[in-house]
Amino acid sequence: MARALQEFGPIASESGDFGMIRVKRVYESAAVGDGARFLVDRLWPRGVKKETLQLKGWIRDVAPSEGLRQWFNHDAGRWDEFRRRYFAELDEKHEVLRPVLEAARAGTVTLLYGARDAEHNNAVALRAYLASRL
Numbered sequence: 001m002a003r004a005l006q007e008f009g010p011i012a013s014e015s016g017d018f019g020m021i022r023v024k025r026v027y028e029s030a031a032v033g034d035g036a037r038f039l040v041d042r043l044w045p046r047g048v049k050k051e052t053l054q055l056k057g058w059i060r061d062v063a064p065s066e067g068l069r070q071w072f073n074h075d076a077g078r079w080d081e082f083r084r085r086y087f088a089e090l091d092e093k094h095e096v097l098r099p100v101l102e103a104a105r106a107g108t109v110t111l112l113y114g115a116r117d118a119e120h121n122n123a124v125a126l127r128a129y130l131a132s133r134l
Contacts, residue, residue, distance in 0.1 A: 020104050021130055023123040026112045030054045035108025038100055040123050042069065045114035053112065056103065061096045064122050065089060076120050083125045090129050097130070104134055 022034065026045045030037065036056040039045075042063035064072070064086050072082040090097065103109045113123035 020108050021127045021134075022108065022110045023118075023121075023127050024110050024112055025118065026053065026114045033108065034110040036103040036106075037110045037112055038103070039112045040100075040126055041112075041114050042066070043114075048114075055112075057099055059096060059100065062090070062093060062100070062126065069122075074115060074117050074120055076117070079120050082120075083128070086122065086125050087129055090126070097133075100130060101133060104130060 020035070024034065024037075026039065026041075026048055030053070034054075037054055038056055039053065039058040040062050042060050044058075063069070064082075068082070068085055068089065072078050100109060100111075111123040111126055113121045115121035115123075118124075
């Protein structure tokens with residue numbers, strides 16, 4: 001994760017904090033310090049009930065396109081190219097990003113993801129993208 005975030009400055013902690021934007025696996029319990037919690041996956045995570053997530057919102061459209069998600073397939077060797085392509089997709093989604101950016105300007109935001117890989121997933125990439133826009 002450190003390599004992915006170096007261009008945006010130091011990492012606040014190993015727990016996934018980056019300024020006011022955090023990432024957290026959807027299967028971890030909600031915490032008081034999470035702030036506004038947004039699910040940023042296109043698909044609802046298996047075995048998770050909506051009422052247990054304590055979400056501010058589920059923003060499916062901020063997730064990578066189906067084609068990009070399938071191409072990436074959580075292959076760490078494709079990480080840099082995935083980020084480049086994903087950022088290009090995000091550049092076309094200004095309105096979809098608005099709720100997350102507004103929440104991040106107001107306080108802490110936690111981006112929730114379902115992937116097993118904590119370092120190479122769309123929430124980590126999205127955090128870097130959002131941090132560059134704040």
